[in-house]
Amino acid sequence: MSDASGIEIATDAPRQVPLRRNRGFRMLWIGQLLSDTGTQISGIAYPLLILALTHSAVLAGVVGTVRAITVLCLQLPAGALSDRFDRRLTMIICDITRAVLLALLGILIALDAASWQVVLAVSLIEGAAGAVFDPSAAAALPGIVPDEQLEQAWAASEGRTYGASLAGPALGGVLFGVGRAVPFLADAISFAVSFGTVSRIRGRFRPEKAAVRKSLWREVTDGLQLVWQVPILRAAVIQTPLVNFAFSGVIFSITLAMQQHGTSTAVIGFVQAGIAAGGLLGAVVAPRLQGRVRLATLTTTITLAAALLFGAAALFIPSPLVAAPVALALLFAPAANGALVAVVLRSAPEDMRGRVISTVMMAATALATLAPLIAGLIVQHASGAWAVGAFAAATAVAAVLCLVLPGFRHAESLTAAAG
Structure with missing residues (x-):
């Protein structure tokens, strides 16, 4: 059914219980915690393996860059695909694909039959499957948790991501030391477990009234047009790239500056872990902030801080x-991100959630790919302090955008209309 504004409302909305007692969300969260950790494990193992096979840092960098570009280019069509098919089934197929691929790679490595070309192919296909999985999982969230818990659910998902980024790289290094195949076999197991947990989620994960199918790229264009037409979505794709650019730049600048100063890699690792711990703790305190202040006030205050x-x-x-x-x-990041993503999901028709969330996420992360380059230039030609200061200025500009963009100021009225 739909309300007067034409926005679809699910008639079989999930019943509200604490998230820890929501079986569907618990299954998704556990599976994603393990698979995210597995991805972090293999993420550090890929370049280590390329270096071991070829002794070429250039090739190791090429594999990582090509994978990142591939994932970025696939985000928009992946969102359209998630709106075409059953989202739970899409997640299951992606998990099976990644589990089988990584298990085969692990076997080839154990048999000394893996070349760097094989590693590149596996990395690209596995990354592509992840690019399809992510918008399907995000678009399926309103079918798993009640509307009132979207903010809390997304904050919990961010906590899962921070936890994986905290433990995964260190674990990947340890496992690679045990054996070159071990990190990839561990990642394969993580995707197999995710397949098992996603398979146990119950609910409807296909739009009740799907629109007439068009060509894939026409559907991608429809998603882009909708994002630009809705004020809060337009505001999100304008402001969030600057925020992620600044956060990524600050963290990378700190790493470069400490290396330049001769700080040991162990200390740098502890610094990065301490930073990630802040986001993990933020996911715990996020529910205390969400729902108490307007989105514009929350995002402006947190960005300015x-x-x-x-x-x-x-x-x-x-x-x-x-x-x-x-x-x-x-x-404070998980609270702001949870509030913003919840509004984005509520602003999208059910049959376009995948396209909307993939468009917003791609816009939010695209500019951040330039952050390491900008940070490196400033650190090399000025200093680490100047680099962090420059990214602080970018964050201040993002805070101003929260005030001037009408989408943030009127987000609550839009959400009320959608609800």
Whole structure:
């Protein structure tokens, strides 16, 4: 059914219980925690394996870059595909594909039959399957949790991601030391477990009234047009790229500045872990912030606070204490991201959620791919402090955009109409 505004409302909405007692969300969260950790494990193992096979840092970098570009280019068509098919079935197929591929790669490595070309092919196909999985999982979320819990559910998902990024790289390094095939076999097991948990989720994960099918690229274009026409979605694709660009740039600048100063890799690793811990803790405190203030107020306050904290971080470089203000800035990120993603999901018709979320996510992350390059240039030609200060200024601009873009100011009225 649909309301007067034409936005579809599910007639079989999930019953509200605490998220820890929501079986569907619990299954998705556990499966994704393991598969995200597995992805982080293989993420560090891929370049290590290429180096071991070819002794070429250039080839290791090429594999990583080609994979990142492939995933970025697939995000829009992946969103359209997630709107065409049953989203739970799509997730299951992606998990099976990744589990089988990585298991085969592990076997080839154990038999000394893996070449760098094989590793590249597996990396690309596995990354492509992940690009299809992600919008399907995000678009399926309103069918798993009640509308009132979308903010809390997304914050919990961000906590899962931070936890995986905290444990995965270190675990990947340890497992690679045990055996070259071990990280990839571990990742294969993680996707097999995810397949098992996703298979146990119950509900309707296909739009009740799907639109007439068009060509894939025409459907991608429809998603882009909708995002630009809806004020809150347009505001999100304008403001969030700057925020992610700044956060990525600050973290990369800190790493470069500490390396330049001669800080040991162990200390740098602890600094990165401390920063990630801030985001993990933020997912725990997010429910206390969500729903109490308007989205515009929440995003403006948190973004402005991040700008000030990044400015403070610039004063600490190259001391390991630089982790404290950056971790504090990340402490508030899950609350803001959860509120924003919930509004984005509510603003999209059910049969276009995949396209909308993939468009917003691609826009949000695309600019961040330039952050390492910008950080490297500033660190090399000025200093780490100047680099962090520049990204702090970018965060301040993002805070101003929260105030001037009408989509943020009127987000609550749009959500009320959708609800």
